[in-house]
Amino acid sequence: MEIIELYNVDESIDELSDLLINVVGEGASVGFLPPLSKVDANSFWESCVRPDVILWIAKAGGKIAATLQLHLCTKPNGTHRAEIAKLMTHPSFRQKGMAKQLMLHAEKRAKQEGRSLLILDTREGDASNFLYQSLGYKEAGRIPSFAQNAEGGIDTTVLYYKMI
Template sequence: MTSTVTVFAPTNPTHVALLPSFADIHIACIETDDMIATFTPPLKRDVIIDWWKERAADAAEGKRIIIMALAEDSAGREQLAGYVMLYRPLNEVEPTRAGVEKLLVSPNFRRRGLARMLMEKLEEEAKSHGQTLLMLDTETGSPAEMIYPKLGYIQLGIVPKFGLSPVDGSLIAATFFWKQL
């Protein structure tokens, strides 16, 4: 099965038509993995679609770069399989810093190397924009926490009681990472 990684183009109608699929992956990752990912149950698909429309608007303004992975499903149809965002705060005192956000791969497309492919493309895009210091956070104890060191990210530290668990509303720690490109 083939996979391609590309930059989301907010002026491309085909890409914009994928925004509900972005929301569906977001929902699937929260429901399947009980991960902290912006929203807590009960999840409202229309609210999450609107949130992704806002991210697309940020991409149109150059504030974010959204990287998408497209992959063939078992029937050979190309689908959105995952994504990650590069948040570009663009300020005068930190011109080389950017944030990595929402590395999410659909449960239906895991174990194919898509997370690595997405992050490699994100880093390529960051470098092309002069942003060479990447920072991110992820839920402590999550599978994602194990991915980032394999990609060369250095753990900065753990902040306890950082975000709400979608399971029971308790506060969960977050692990922060950085990487100099």
């Protein structure tokens, strides 16, 4: 596995969009509902190229297997914190440690950026909760009825934080 920081998405947009469409189609709670169009997926990835967003991909076998973003807070009272966002692993690459390696990579970079607090949220009941807890993230609380799901229901989100 190779972790690569992307400064633009031009060369990777098709693979990134296919990954996003695939995980959303499988029910991932990453801000979208199926069916997700290629146009909307492309638009999302193009919007991620910003100075306050660090975007990584994990490649395996020459293909994008996973991705993660680190959103640096730019508010004057928040320059000590960052948010972990859009951790996605292609279903055929799950349970291979890629998400964990991306998380550790993001934590290291956050420290380099002078950040001491990381925050994130994830859907209650998802396997990602175990990953975050295993990495030392502490539950800060839950928000019921936070996000709609593909079946028409509304799910609770769990907020986590970690001092680094």
